[in-house]
Amino acid sequence: MKPGFVGIDVGSISTKGVVLDSDYQVVADCYLRTQGTPINSIRSLLRELGDRVDSTVDIRGAGTTGSARRLAGVVTRADIVKNEIIAHAVAAGYFYPEARTVLEIGGQDSKIIILRDGIPVDFAMNTVCAAGTGSFLDHQATRLGIPIEQFGDRALQAKNRVNIAGRCTVFAESDMIHKAQLGISTEDIIAGLCDAIVRNYMNTVARGKDIQPAVLFQGGVAANVGVRAAFERALDREIQVPGHFLVMGAVGAAILAAEETDGKGTRFGGFETAEVEFETRAFECEGCPNRCEVVETLREGEVIDRYGDRCGKWSQL
Numbered sequence: 001m002k003p004g005f006v007g008i009d010v011g012s013i014s015t016k017g018v019v020l021d022s023d024y025q026v027v028a029d030c031y032l033r034t035q036g037t038p039i040n041s042i043r044s045l046l047r048e049l050g051d052r053v054d055s056t057v058d059i060r061g062a063g064t065t066g067s068a069r070r071l072a073g074v075v076t077r078a079d080i081v082k083n084e085i086i087a088h089a090v091a092a093g094y095f096y097p098e099a100r101t102v103l104e105i106g107g108q109d110s111k112i113i114i115l116r117d118g119i120p121v122d123f124a125m126n127t128v129c130a131a132g133t134g135s136f137l138d139h140q141a142t143r144l145g146i147p148i149e150q151f152g153d154r155a156l157q158a159k160n161r162v163n164i165a166g167r168c169t170v171f172a173e174s175d176m177i178h179k180a181q182l183g184i185s186t187e188d189i190i191a192g193l194c195d196a197i198v199r200n201y202m203n204t205v206a207r208g209k210d211i212q213p214a215v216l217f218q219g220g221v222a223a224n225v226g227v228r229a230a231f232e233r234a235l236d237r238e239i240q241v242p243g244h245f246l247v248m249g250a251v252g253a254a255i256l257a258a259e260e261t262d263g264k265g266t267r268f269g270g271f272e273t274a275e276v277e278f279e280t281r282a283f284e285c286e287g288c289p290n291r292c293e294v295v296e297t298l299r300e301g302e303v304i305d306r307y308g309d310r311c312g313k314w315s316q317l
Contacts, residue, residue: 001058005261006268007254008045008076009087009247010034010068013107013135014220015041016247017049019057020254024094028052029247038068042075043274050271062268063087063257065249074297074305075278077269080253080260085113085123087252092216093118094255095242100212103201103231103239104248105221107134110205126205134220140176140193144186151190155226158191165196172196194226198234217241218248276300285309 002021009016012034019028030048034041063080064072065087073081084104092099093115102113110133114122141148162179165171172193179189215237221227222245231239242248257266269276279298284291294314297305306314 002054002056003060004053004057005254005258006049006059006062006076007087007247007250007252007257008042008062008064008066008072008078009084009249009253010038010042010064010066010072011107012067015045015066016250017045018244018247018250018254019049019053019059020251020258021057022258024251024255024258026244026247026251027054027057029244029250031246034068038071039075039278039280042068042072043276043278046076046271047274050274053271059266059268059270060263061254061257061261061266063253063255063260065253070305070307071280071297075269075299076273077267079257079267082253082256084249085111085120085125087249087256088218089113089115089118089120089252090255091248091252092218092242095251096214096216096240098214099216099240101209101215103206103215103217104219105133105197105201105227106219109133110201112206112209112211114209114211122209124205124207124209126201136172137193137197137221137224140173143173143176144190146186146190149223152194152223152225152227152229154187155191155194155224156229158185158187160188161195162188162192163195164189164192191226191230194224194230195233197221197227198230202234211235213237215239218245220246222246282308285314287311287313 005020007018015032015034017030018026021027032041062078064078069081092102100115104111111125113120141151165175217239222241277300282295292309294308296303
């Protein structure tokens with residue numbers, strides 16, 4: 001049997017998963033929309049990965065990351081649960097040891113990670129506003145009637161990039177409508193939007209950060225060549241996009257799982273977990289004036305996890 005390691009990254013917009021071999025090479029990967037139902041997306045992901053992995057692969061570790069990493073860890077019985085900063089940094093440091101800066105723009109948030117000798121020494125995240133993230137770009141592409149896959153290429157066709165307000169989603173959309181009414185070409189507007197996204201990122205997420213080469217661009221927005229070109233203009237240097245830029249968080253989680261288990265055995269519930277029924281529900285504890293909202297996860301009717309209470313009354317199963 002060949003050893004394999006599973007990594008799962010569950011975010012608000014997308015759910016990503018990979019299976020790595022013992023050399024940390026990706027042997028299977030999957031990208032799905034979360035669609036507001038993380039448990040269903042996790043189950044679908046496990047089903048997809050299980051179908052794509054050779055029967056001779058023996059899973060010896062599993063890790064989870066992303067905004068729903070705790071839920072994913074409970075559902076899959078993962079060996080390790082880590083935040084996105086650590087997961088992305090581990091993947092970047094392993095495959096690109098020369099990397100010193102990681103730019104990451106996902107569906108709902110943006111982040112920057114400063115690496116030195118493969119170790120994250122500084123980072124910042126923007127989780128307050130979705131301006132300039134993948135969901136924002138999806139919305140603008142839909143409004144313009146352009147497939148998101150063509151968005152970046154259309155930006156590169158611009159002859160005169162225009163200035164678009166990028167600090168706020170509402171203002172950006174209003175500004176784009178105004179520019180269109182002036183007769184400015186769609187390509188010029190899209191290019192201006194790509195510039196605005198990068199300008200907003202540099203003024204908020206990357207403000208005050210020591211950005212040094214080599215610079216990696218990860219996350220779903222890295223597929224947009226227009227945004228990549230805008231970053232290269234802003235930083236005046238080449239930007240590298242990893243081959244597995246969409247799933248680097250999941251790759252990092254799988255590497256962390258391999259290091260965590262290291263021959264000790266795994267808790268991973270297996271790909272067949274995709275066929276198990278899970279449920280989450282919440283209730284308000286009335287035990288004290290804090291009135292904590294307690295969230296619990298059930299596996300086929302049995303409570304397997306609780307969190308949200310400050311005193312530990314409910315979370316200590």
